[in-house]
Amino acid sequence: MGGVRVVPVGECACLVEVGDAVAAASLAAWARASGLVAEEIVPAATTVLFDGCDPAAVEAALPPMDRESLSDSGPSVRLQVTYDGPDLERVADHWGCSTDEVVERHTATDFTSLFCGFAPGFAYLGGLPAHLTVPRLESPRPRVEPGSVALADRWCGIYPTASPGGWLVIGTTEATLWDARRESPALLAPGTRVRFEVAP
Template structure:
């Protein structure tokens, strides 16, 4: 891990991947590292409103000890009728029913948020199920669209352009500024999908 100061009261800690970033952020929160905000990303963790020297001094403890599994758990009900469901089935060499079974049988974890408020990058797909993005992004993807790209799963919180493969849709409200915690799938949240019948 490498610590990069960002001004006087913040620093970025560079890590190997998104899973390591999520783990470091969860550990830092559990061990109550003094920072106004701790934000994981794909290969970094931002400690904002902190003493960078204190963060750097705490890293050996955070790297060595795990705080345990303390994230919330969410089940999302999905209509698996997305326009790219067949494309994913062909890529995986299986039927669309098997795509649904694999997707609902996978435990996902929100590793970080980005792209749009409430958009969580959900890790959990094994490498052999990685899928390519569309060659040309759609100009509009509907809110609630459940989509895959590479080894990620994500749900579009609002209508926006997007190049991920859409396999279904959910009615879950992913971002609500009026909620105490606006993002439904904050980093650390465990996510399971359930097929609507």
């Protein structure tokens, strides 16, 4: 497979290096659906970790990469947001539009959870076009409240718990992002399609 490299990690794991987060999430979704034998399949920004597997078997089974294969593969979640974040004006200035237009663009975007990291339940949501890239704060806040909906680079994310953070917060949601009592603790597991809407 062109552009893909399989790196064995010991005898029972391997790391598959791909081009970007979309390709990583797509490969992970395919592997889970195909029944590929592995104890864990963990996508990241440009890799997928296959743990508890035969690295040679993984390499032999890899399919041609399809960047669009995630478009309808996962469950769909709609999240209500109160757009009152402290950085809403900053994003509007960066995009050269009004705060209402920021809300319109955000709610019109089809997001997909590509991988999770940083904190349990924190999903990196891809979908923003390149021209809507935003910078991080120069100095991270010591505390970002749970449920904060934020942007950084081309990512959208929601803070599942209070933590330091440097992303631009544009709103809040009351959704529970992580609950260990659920069968799938992460609400926005990789492959989940996400749409935001204005809270009533």
